[in-house]
Amino acid sequence: MVLEDRRLTRVSKFALPVALLLAGSMWFYMQDVLIRHQANYATAHEIPRGNLSDLYPRWLGARELLLHHRDPYSAEVTREIQVGYYGRAIDPSRPLDPTDEQGFAYPVYVVFLLAPTIWLPFSAVQIGFRWFLIALTGASVPLWFRTLRWRLSSSATAVVIVLTLGSFQVLQGIKLQQLTLLVSGLIAGCALLLVEGQLLVAGVLLALASIKPQLTLPLSAWLLFWAVNDWRQRRNFIWGFCGTIAALVVAGELVLPGWIGRFYQAVIAYRRYNNGAESALELLFTPAVGRVLIIAVMLGLAVVCWKARRVSNRAPTFSRLLALVLAATIVIAPKEAPYNQVLLLPPILLVVRQLPALWTKGFLSRVSLTIAALIIVWPWLAAVAIAVASFFLPAAEVQKAWVAPVYTSLAIPLAVAVLAFYAARSDDASALPQRP
Numbered sequence: 270m271v272l273e274d275r276r277l278t279r280v281s282k283f284a285l286p287v288a289l290l291l292a293g294s295m296w297f298y299m300q301d302v303l304i305r306h307q308a309n310y311a312t313a314h315e316i317p318r319g320n321l322s323d324l325y326p327r328w329l330g331a332r333e334l335l336l337h338h339r340d341p342y343s344a345e346v347t348r349e350i351q352v353g354y355y356g357r358a359i360d361p362s363r364p365l366d367p368t369d370e371q372g373f374a375y376p377v378y379v380v381f382l383l384a385p386t387i388w389l390p391f392s393a394v395q396i397g398f399r400w401f402l403i404a405l406t407g408a409s410v411p412l413w414f415r416t417l418r419w420r421l422s423s424s425a426t427a428v429v430i431v432l433t434l435g436s437f438q439v440l441q442g443i444k445l446q447q448l449t450l451l452v453s454g455l456i457a458g459c460a461l462l463l464v465e466g467q468l469l470v471a472g473v474l475l476a477l478a479s480i481k482p483q484l485t486l487p488l489s490a491w492l493l494f495w496a497v498n499d500w501r502q503r504r505n506f507i508w509g510f511c512g513t514i515a516a517l518v519v520a521g522e523l524v525l526p527g528w529i530g531r532f533y534q535a536v537i538a539y540r541r542y543n544n545g546a547e548s549a550l551e552l553l554f555t556p557a558v559g560r561v562l563i564i565a566v567m568l569g570l571a572v573v574c575w576k577a578r579r580v581s582n583r584a585p586t587f588s589r590l591l592a593l594v595l596a597a598t599i600v601i602a603p604k605e606a607p608y609n610q611v612l613l614l615p616p617i618l619l620v621v622r623q624l625p626a627l628w629t630k631g632f633l634s635r636v637s638l639t640i641a642a643l644i645i646v647w648p649w650l651a652a653v654a655i656a657v658a659s660f661f662l663p664a665a666e667v668q669k670a671w672v673a674p675v676y677t678s679l680a681i682p683l684a685v686a687v688l689a690f691y692a693a694r695s696d697d698a699s700a701l702p703q704r705p
Contacts, residue, residue, distance in 0.1 A: 291649040292435020294656040306671040319356035324446040330373040331380035332387040341373040342531040374539040377528040378517035409457035442608035472509025498578040589693040592616040596686040616689035623692040641684040648674040
């Protein structure tokens with residue numbers, strides 16, 4: 270049964286203008302402060318800047334493999350990627366040159382998703398892909414509302430879409446043309462299909478999302494474990510997921526024999542030139558403590574998933590667990606990057622929906638919610654302050670505050686994960702062992 274909360278669907282007439290103000294301020298900060306600061310710094314220190322599109326290494330690799338049968342993991346293609354991405358190949362002898370080699374560090378089957386674009390000039394691909402990411406990310410908002418069985422008015426939905434598209438995380442992903450936004454959209458579609466009972470197609474979408482295995486592995490492991498525990502009812506998910514993965518792997522082997530070994534070496538190199546690519550927990554609490562906390566998060570998540578192994582995909586508990594797994598994924602992901610936090614949208618929606626129950630749990634709960642809210646909202650508040658300051662201060666002075674909106678970036682995943690854990694357990698825990 271679809272649940273409704275009329276109190277939360279009565280959106281104030283000021284909500285949409287405020288959301289537009291926050292989103293507009295963030296856009297101004299990204300375009301006129303952060304990017305301009307980075308460009309000025311690069312010019313002053315002779316740091317190369319090309320198209321700076323995270324899509325470009327994958328697109329060029331796909332084009333070279335499918336059209337010219339060249340190995341996208343090779344040093345030669347990597348050098349050509351650098352020429353487009355940075356404007357020239359990076360020079361290790363220059364101490365201020367970027368260390369990120371921009372290698373093709375994706376499973377080779379990503380080329381099949383990009384195949385329709387390889388005959389087009391990259392300038393056209395950039396424009397089209399940017400609008401595609403905007404549309405897909407905006408569309409994922411109502412998909413998650415339906416997954417969480419939360420019916421809101423169209424005006425409330427519009428507010429959330431504006432805030433989502435106007436968040437620092439999503440704007441960064443759009444500016445960089447990050448495939449994380451594509452993966453996020455595929456996961457949103459998979460989640461809705463799961464709760465609607467379309468398990469076969471859900472498995473296919475999750476398999477396609479595995480182009481970013483570090484973001485899909487925890488969710489895939491949980492869902493496969495969940496499906497195995499009721500093979501008769503859930504086997505279609507396994508067929509869809511495993512069949513699609515097998516087809517992608519075999520197709521990849523046909524276009525590039527031995528690609529798995531090449532991909533493994535590319536991942537090792539990626540971690541080397543990205544200084545280990547540490548998680549949010551490792552950056553917040555030092556690598557040693559962070560690794561211990563990662564193990565603790567994984568064990569805790571495993572316990573929760575074990576208890577929920579028989580829960581129906583149509584039960585509210587199931588959709589809350591999907592949100593919780595995604596929150597944990599971002600906390601333990603091997604590379605902390607703000608654009609990955611787009612996957613925190615469902616756990617944030619879960620927390621907001623459970624807010625009345627969480628707020629009444631006591632003083633400590635209210636303090637935790639207040640602190641978490643400030644951490645999450647801070648980037649928008651800082652962006653508004655910078656936008657207002659730009660009317661009164663010279664541009665050079667405004668740019669000195671370029672770092673302010675990202676102060677809380679590292680803390681956001683942890684804050685959301687903790688609240689999502691309590692929100693997922695806030696009610697109907699007794700429904701966990703129930704079958705459909």
